[in-house]
Amino acid sequence: MQISSLLAIAPFLPASASPGSALGELVGIVEYAIAVAVIIIVFDYVFGWLERKVVAKIQKRHGPTYAGKYGILQNMADILKLLSKQHMAPANSDKPLFLATLPIMLAVTLFLVLLIPFSPTLSGSSSGFVLLVVLVLVSFMPLMIFVNGFASGNKFSAISAERSVVMLLSYEIPLVLVVATAAALAGGYSLNGIVGAQSQLWYVLLMPIGFVIFFIAMLAELERPPFDMREADSELIAGWLTDVSPPYYVLALFLDYSRMLLGSMLIAILFFGGWEGPVLPPIVWLLIKVFAIAFFIMIVRATMVRMRIDRLLRFGWLILLPLAFVNLIVTYVLLIG
Amino acid sequence: MKTERNELLNGLEGLYSKGYTYLVKIYAVDYVKTLEAVYVVRNMEEAKEERLEVELDPSDAWVPSAMRVYKAADWYEREMQEMFAITIKGRQAERLLLEKWNGSGAPLRKNFAWSEPYEKMK
Amino acid sequence: MSTRINIGPVHPSTHGVLRLVADIEGDTVLRVEPHIGFLHRGVEKLVENRMYMQSPAYMEKLDYAAPMSYDELYVAVVEKAMGVEVKERAQWVRVVLLELQRIASHLLWLGTAANDLGQFFTLFMWCMKDRDMILRLLESASGARMFYVNMRMGGLVQDLPPGFGGGARDVLDYLERRVKKYEAYLEKNPVFMERTKGVGVLGKEDAINLGVTGPVLRASGVGYDTRKDNAYYVYGKLSFRPQTRSEGDVFARYRVRMMEIAESIRLVRDALDRMPDGDAIGMPVRLITTGAKNREASASRETPRGEGIMYMVADPQRPYRLAIRSPTFVNLAALTHIAKDCRLADVFAILGSLDIVMGDADK
Known part of the structure; x- marks a missing residue:
């Protein structure tokens, strides 16, 4: 029996794996997964530190300074502290569901990062429909938050769960429309193809409205201010994470930054030419762009006031959706049709 | 102005119609032989204040609720009820406002029993 | 069908130990x-x-x-009871210190209110840093950073240190620039405007009937300010103008406080310029203990949170009864009426706009 037929990710076999034996394929998958895992962990860690430093600078503080050079070990200390605390689930929670959702979300996010290519050679999937898979799984996240919020049996989490669905309703359709426009421009849902099509001109210049919509929707997707109504610390304490125990909170942090990586990569690939760039190797270019976008998201986080959930719904349907249609039509008329 | 507690609401309403629409404070003083409830109202336009003082018998201390005239009386009355055991008639009974204890007595009355450690301190 | 949720007493935006019990239906708060x-x-x-x-x-x-x-409020009521006049210079110094304290308090409010609106501590940190400059000034005047105990019956414990005026002017110049920046930063932010305009409206009639006070009252269009209408010390000479807005919403309360900061800066500068020389030291302690002349006294002051009043029935040596009318107490009592049928997120915007300090409300 072929191993590839047993694996659910069969269509997304790494392009770099040797196509010969089944064992070779498996080894290729594992090698690639380890490489990407290292990238993710390093990024998450550096990003967590960078966010603290950048936000501190904006707020005229120093941020972490004590643990390690420039406080680089502070997050490690925090993680160790959180991991050393007691793990528990609230008594009136739906325990299996409550405990399962966070790991599932993390797994899905990591799987998504695996699918997205870091460079033409370092690519988790050669399929032509990666972007569709990514979109479907990205919109899976708010639903998992919904499940987690209700399973935790906390009223604040329940409100957060409701908000999660309202948010999904408000930004998902404009997001899909913009992605569809980008795919139409590139002539396919393959991320490699989209990057290749931007070798002359970045899509951010071809469809600036589309970029703005996508960026706003991504902020909402990533629970970044001003769209952090799910976590809304001044209203809902911590939203769906209110009753999460400290060791699980490490997972939540990991998830948060992994989603950040995912979102930044999507923005970089869809609008900023992905890994295209002179002199430096492709993966470096991609990471530079990812960090630049993440940096911008941090600045937005430090400066914006939280939006109200009903206003977001109105904003999504009355402003983002029409603009997304305008973007679609203008792009079709001017560039495709 | 001194007034009777039966005349209190009429007095307040009269003041209200004269432009004293702002209730500044309701407080009580324990003179041991009598209790005195004081209502301070203000005319915002002319910046003038009036005081209505009601003398009460400590063993039968009640006043009618002024919430009919001033909504602001709500918490002041509850505070007074709690601190001086002056019953407020004509409004629903509410939970304690300021205190989270199970003791008895009116803390701001002069005969309030101090707790043990303080007695020892003296 | 409504859900009852318990917010606090341990909650990020209840400013200490306030507990709110809210009946909500979906995202709408019924009570x-x-x-x-x-x-x-x-x-x-x-x-x-x-x-x-x-x-x-x-x-x-x-x-x-x-x-x-x-x-100062407590010292003022004791002065009334003892029939003590405040020395001329002490009056000016008190006005300077009180207005500086008001600026510091309003800056702290601005930061925490922005936090309640979901700002990630940025404005809070900026405001704390600016407030710290005023705290340093007050420290130089009194010797303590936070709890000063600098007032004494008839005057002050100690006069302003040499060089205070110059330092204060520098700080005020800096603060004036900063506050303008904060205003621009917030008012150019459409999300902030959306979150504050038309939220938690308190009409003029209701505001008076509910007895709210201070900036909350003035934001509802009532121009009552103790500094003007019941002027104490030298506010009469400083041509003080009460700052009012007519909308009565969260934005109006924010604007009133910002205008009050500007007005306070003006007052402090004016007072520093016109302050006479002379003695500002209060009575020696042994004289304070010798007795109060008046049986009843009351003093009313415009604290940063609103009008604070103390009613005192005085014994010769100690207060027989001191009734405190604290501004947060009355403003908080009005929360039920203001936050009716609003969104859940608005409750915190409104609560933030009331500028509550739980120590003040709980006494």
Whole structure:
């Protein structure tokens, strides 16, 4: 029996794996997964530190300074502290569901990062429909938050769960429309193809409205201010994470930054030419762009006031959706049709 | 102005119609032989204040609720009820406002029993 | 069908130990009821057992965001009871210190209110840093950073140090620029405007009937300010103007406080310019203990949170009864009426706009 037929990710076999034996394929998958895992962990860690430093600078503080050079070990200390605390689930929670959702979300996010290519050679999937898979799984996240919020049996989490669905309703359709426009421009849902099509001109210049919509929707997707109504610390304490125990909170942090990586990569690939760039190797270019976008998201986080959930719904349907249609039509008329 | 507690609401309403629409404070003083409830109202336009003082018998201390005239009386009355055991008639009974204890007595009355450690301190 | 949720007493945006019980239906809040008293220390009873001069330190802990104003309020009511005149220079110095304290308190409010609106601590940190400059000034004037106990009957414990005026002017110049920046930063932000405009509207009639006070009252279009209408010290000479807005919403309360900061900066500069020389030291302690002349006294002051009033029935040595009318207490009582049928997120915007300090409400 072929191993590839047993694996659910069969269509997304790494392009770099040797196509010969089944064992070779498996080894290729594992090698690639380890490489990407290292990238993710390093990024998450550096990003967590960078966010603290950048936000501190904006707020005229120093941020972490004590643990390690420039406080680089502070997050490690925090993680160790959180991991050393007691793990528990609230008594009136739906325990299996409550405990399962966070790991599932993390797994899905990591799987998504695996699918997205870091460079033409370092690519988790050669399929032509990666972007569709990514979109479907990205919109899976708010639903998992919904499940987690209700399973935790906390009223604040329940409100957060409701908000999660309202948010999904408000930004998902404009997001899909913009992605569809980008795919139409590139002539396919393959991320490699989209990057290749931007070798002359970045899509951010071809469809600036589309970029703005996508960026706003991504902020909402990533629970970044001003769209952090799910976590809304001044209203809902911590939203769906209110009753999460400290060791699980490490997972939540990991998830948060992994989603950040995912979102930044999507923005970089869809609008900023992905890994295209002179002199430096492709993966470096991609990471530079990812960090630049993440940096911008941090600045937005430090400066914006939280939006109200009903206003977001109105904003999504009355402003983002029409603009997304305008973007679609203008792009079709001017560039495709 | 001194007034009777039966005349209190009429007095307040009269003041209200004269432009004293702002209730500044309701407080009580324990003179041991009598209790005195004081209502301070203000005319915002002319910046003038009036005081209505009601003398009460400590063993039968009640006043009618002024919430009919001033909504602001709500918490002041509850505070007074709690601190001086002056019953407020004509409004629903509410939970304690300021205190989270199970003791008895009116803390701001002069005969309030101090707790043990303080007695020892003296 | 409504859900009842319990917010606090341990919650990020209840400013200490306030507990709110809210009935919500979906995202709409049907009724909010504040439960207070978690910080009740029985100050009114405490001072009955202490000599006059022992109590200012207790009073300062009532409003820990603006301790100087309560310090001064208590000293003022004792002065009334003892029939003591405040020395000429001390009056000017008190005005300077109180207005500086008001700026500090409003800056703190701005930061925490932005936090309640979901700002990630940025404005809070900026405001804390700016407030710290004023705290340093007050420290140089009194010797303490937070709880000053700088007022004494008839004057002050110590006069302003040499060079205070120059330092204060520098700080005020800096603050004026900063506050303008904050205003631009917030008012150019459409999300901030959306979150504050038309939210938590309190009409003029309701505001008076509910007895709200201070910036909340003035934001509802009532131009009552104790500094003007019941002028104390030298506010009459400083041509003080009460700052009012007519909308009565969260934005109006924000604007009123920002305008008050500007007005306070103007007042302090003016007072520093016109301050006469002379003696500002208050009575020696042994004279304070010799007795009060008037049986009843009351003093009313515009603290940063609103009008604070103390009614005192005086014994010769100590207060027989001290009734404190604390501004947060009345403003918080109005929360139920203001936050009716609003969104859940608005409750915190409104709560933030009331500028509550739980020590003040709980006494």
